[in-house]
Amino acid sequence: MTIDTKDILNSILASISRIDYIKPEEIPGIDLYMDQVTTFMENHLSSSKRHPEDKVLTKTMINNYAKNHLLPPPVKKKYSREHILMLTFIYYFKNIMSINDIQVLLGPIAEEFFPGNGSLKLTEVYQEIMDLELEQIEPLIKDVTRKFNKARSSFSDADEKEQDFLQKFAFICMLSFDVYVKKQVIENLIDQMATQDPSKNQD
Numbered sequence: 001m002t003i004d005t006k007d008i009l010n011s012i013l014a015s016i017s018r019i020d021y022i023k024p025e026e027i028p029g030i031d032l033y034m035d036q037v038t039t040f041m042e043n044h045l046s047s048s049k050r051h052p053e054d055k056v057l058t059k060t061m062i063n064n065y066a067k068n069h070l071l072p073p074p075v076k077k078k079y080s081r082e083h084i085l086m087l088t089f090i091y092y093f094k095n096i097m098s099i100n101d102i103q104v105l106l107g108p109i110a111e112e113f114f115p116g117n118g119s120l121k122l123t124e125v126y127q128e129i130m131d132l133e134l135e136q137i138e139p140l141i142k143d144v145t146r147k148f149n150k151a152r153s154s155f156s157d158a159d160e161k162e163q164d165f166l167q168k169f170a171f172i173c174m175l176s177f178d179v180y181v182k183k184q185v186i187e188n189l190i191d192q193m194a195t196q197d198p199s200k201n202q203d
Contacts, residue, residue: 009148013141019048021130022088024081024123031078034059041087057087065090068099070106072114082114085126096183097190104194147174 022044032040038057045056065071071086079087086106093102112118113125151171158166 009145012144012148016137016141016144019137021134022084024085024127027081027084029081031075031080032084033078034062034074037062037079037084037087040084041091045088045091057091062087068103069110070099070102072110082122085122086110086114088126096179097186101187101190104190143178144175147171147178150174 022041026044028036028040038055038059041057042055049056062071065087066073070090071083074083086109089106089109090102093105097105109122109125113120113122116122118125148171151167151174154170155163155166
């Protein structure tokens with residue numbers, strides 16, 4: 001690529017290394033009103049925004065999640081620690097899943113673990129998931145680096161003026177294909193879960 005490839009790769013890897021999550025111990029021990037929830041989420045997830053003016057969550061979003069049964073309703077207009085954990089899951093899922101798919105996936109979580117009826121607390125479920133995901137950072141960095149170097153070696157016969165664009169295009173295509181395949185796997189699993197849900201078979 002005609003511009004400094006090391007700078008490009010370092011920038012990409014730096015953005016991956018900045019990936020953070022809301023730690024359960026960071027959530028206030030008291031229930032929060034809507035404005036406090038949106039402020040809390042904004043403060044803790046702002047590094048994941050694409051543009052500074054983007055909002056992590058808005059009141060309208062949260063109301064819609066409750067309306068679509070993605071989020072249990074607040075109690076006396078207040079949101080608990082469990083609400084914050086559910087909102088965090090929704091925040092990450094909403095970029096890759098439909099509302100219906102999120103409903104299928106989070107429905108059992110809301111029914112069993114949100115009210116504390118399951119064998120684990122929702123905080124324990126959340127922490128276990130986040131630990132698993134954080135373990136994927138290092139393999140992800142290695143995979144992105146490999147794809148970047150593979151793309152950099154492509155289109156060696158192209159005109160120099162075209163090569164920079166084509167190599168970036170190749171890199172984006174490789175990343176997109178990876179996302180596409182994983183999205184297909186996710187949708188297949190969710191379809192199986194929906195079929196197994198007794199409530200989906202009722203007339």
